[in-house]
Amino acid sequence: MNKREFLTDAVLFFPAAGLLEALALEAQGKELSADTATGYDPTLHWYGMGIDVDKCIGCNRCVEACKAENDVPDEPYYFRTWIERYTVRRDGKTTVECISTKPGPAKQAEPEDPSVVRTFFVPKLCNQCAHPPCVQVCPVGATFQTKDGVVLVNEKTCIGCRYCIQACPYGARYLNPRTRTADKCTFCYHRVTKGLQPACVEVCPTEARIFGDLNKLSDRLVRFQRANDISVLKPDLNTDPKVRYAQLDGEVR
């Protein structure tokens, strides 16, 4: 090969390689949309979660499953979901603790203690608000709501300004120290779009968490909503949470 031929080939080779790469990327994209075309259409769903407060036994298995499934840092400062224990006493005073900062199951407050009127556990997680304030404030659109109603964070474009963490009324977000981007519960989006349950729902031994599609009248979640007294957290903020609590005490914020 002489010099002229080499240069001609090189001139042809590089653009051709670029073109092939672009086509390969395109094909990948096609594959994804084909996947959705055959199995999954996000416009048909509107996901939510029901939480039956009376059923939660404070075993923390949901928290552990969530951390394992979603690679959440182990340290007790980062949670996509956590459990709070409320203890209401005779004098009207309520104490609240987060039982998920220590591993393993937690006990209910001493049942023999006569000063305790009632005690219960409340699982918390991102409320997947229909009107999410975190999405509103994101300066780069890295946090967004999917068509099926799940609020996600794109860790490739998040600039880590933490405005969304400030805007979340539920303390559901944190800055992931590994990626330096905002992080939160995704309803295990990678699982639910394949027809699986979120990890926390899957492992709950008492079925205190019910995952479902609010669009379907026959869905378990919709039936759960019909059968129970339902409330949401901080309704006055008009965020329209899709995590719905049954038998929720007024003390819970």
Add this chain to the structure above:
Amino acid sequence: MNAAVPTALYEQLASQLSQVIGFIYPNEVETQWAILIVVYPYLTGIVAGAFILASLVKVFNVVEVQPIYRLALLTALAFMLVAPLPLQLHLGHPERAYEIYMTPQPTSAMAMFGFVYLWYLMGVLLIEVWFEYRQQLILMANRCRGILGHLYRALSLYSKDVSPEAIAFDHKASKIVTIIGIPSAFLLHGYVGFIFGSVKANPWWGSVLMPIVFLMSAIVSGIAMVMFVYIVLCLVRNEKLDMRCLDKVGLFLLVAIIVDFALEGLDYIHRLYQSEESIKILGQLVSAKLFTSLLILQVLLGMLLPLVILVLVRSKRFNEEFRKLLYFTSALLIQLGIFSMRWNVVIGGQLYSKSFRGLMGYKMELTGIESLLTAAVLLIAPFVILTVLIRLLPTRHIEEHAAPI
């Protein structure tokens, strides 16, 4: 311990965890917006305030303030150049900051900062400074040789026209830019208040008065900063202060403090009277966490004391030297007060849980990116830039002095 969390951060979080009182959501241990976000509204406020002081000369023809017109402009510019740095540095991914321009998000107050900042710097401040200095830059370019001559020529954008018509046009243009600049300065800092005021999740921030409170405190801090710089500059140059100018600036400062005090007072009275769900925890926040920084530093030393001093200066006939000292003292106290105000808003808003059941702690790092050291560098940087700017662009007209530099 998981390797994901850097040791310094882990230690800071552990220390902050030990300061928690009551119940907080577990993700709330980390202080998301720390010292750099305190520095940021402080710097931006000075820009807006100094520019508004300068505009008094151009738009409202307050002739007494003329001697510090250029100084006010340069002060605004010096602080403006540093203002976005704390924001940039605190990002988890500073290298992605350009995304703010690439993906405009009209619903995000923070995204708008990029555009408001660019507009204010490029569309207002630089243009105004250029028109103000154009004639002088041409003169200096002719006087200086070597690199400095080239620099002045480049700064004048190689314009050469010093005809009376051209100079008249400069004046007209700079007046128009100032007229556009006033609402822009209001926008610049009012919007900073909006970033906080629009967060409904945080009742310490979420107040409709926040933008206007930020704006008035910005005007107070900007005027006080220009006053401080003017007094120091005259001391360094061993020059006589223009007392007529200083008294006038003092009067504007007094009026601005009164309005600012009234607005902030109104905000507190309103909160106390409405006494909403959050009032209990906010009361605890003030008494347990912000007592010194809010009541002593911000209100007592940073606002009431300078207010009293300025009222005394107006009502008593003190001699010049004493007046100068009083102005200097109040300008310094005001900086302390406004910085405390930024601290109390930014850090204060993150010292109580959104569950309204507990208080958090904040442990400031001494070194590192988000640290006292960085904050100190960022607070000193504008003065260094200002010194260079004053050297390069004399604050007096060139004809008045044979050797301007």
